[in-house]
Amino acid sequence: MDIIQQCLSLAPVPYLVPAFSVFRFICSTVEQAQASKQQLQALSQTIAQLLSTLNKEYRAGRLLQTKTSTPVADLIRLLNEISTFVQKEASRPFLTLLFTKDQRIAQIDQYHRRIGTAVTSFQAGRHIFHCLAD
Numbered sequence: 001m002d003i004i005q006q007c008l009s010l011a012p013v014p015y016l017v018p019a020f021s022v023f024r025f026i027c028s029t030v031e032q033a034q035a036s037k038q039q040l041q042a043l044s045q046t047i048a049q050l051l052s053t054l055n056k057e058y059r060a061g062r063l064l065q066t067k068t069s070t071p072v073a074d075l076i077r078l079l080n081e082i083s084t085f086v087q088k089e090a091s092r093p094f095l096t097l098l099f100t101k102d103q104r105i106a107q108i109d110q111y112h113r114r115i116g117t118a119v120t121s122f123q124a125g126r127h128i129f130h131c132l133a134d
Contacts, residue, residue: 004041007048013058015065015072016051022079023047029086036101039108040086046115047079054122063122071121078118082111 004027012020026047030040057063065072089104 003045003048003052007052010052010055012051012055013065015069016055016058018076019051019072019079022076022083023051026079026083026086029083029090036089036104036108039105040089043082043108043111046112047082050075050115050119057122068122071118074121075118078111078114085111 007020008024008027010020023044027044030037030044054063058065085107092100
C-alpha cells in the first residue's frame with residue numbers, strides 16, 4: 001500500500017480531520033486530472049507523508065494542539081488552495097492544458113515549497129523532516 005492509500009485509511013486526530021477531508025478531495029480530483037497527473041500525484045504523496053507524520057506526532061504526544069493551532073489552520077488553508085488549483089486543472093480543456101504546462105508545473109513546485117514551510121512551522125523536530133526526506 002502506498003503512502004497515499006495509507007494516509008487515506010488513517011483515522012486522524014480530531015483537529016486534523018479538516019485537513020484529511022481536504023486531502024481526500026484532492027486525491028479524488030487528481031485521479032480525474034490527466035495532464036500533469038504524475039506531478040499532482042507526487043504533490044499528493046507529499047501531503048500524505050506530512051499528514052501521516054503529523055497524525056503520528058499528535059498521537060504520540062510530541063505535538064500539542066494548543067501549541068500548533070495556527071500551523072494547523074495555515075495547513076488547512078494551504079490544502080484548500082491546492083484543492084482549488086487541482087479542481088481547476090481537472091476541468092481545463094486539453095488544449096489549454098498543453099499551453100499552460102510550464103505554468104502548472106511551476107505552481108506545483110511552489111506548493112511543494114509551501115508544504116516544506118508548513119513542516120517547519122510545526123517545529124516537530126527532525127522526525128518530520130526525516131520522514132519527508134525518505
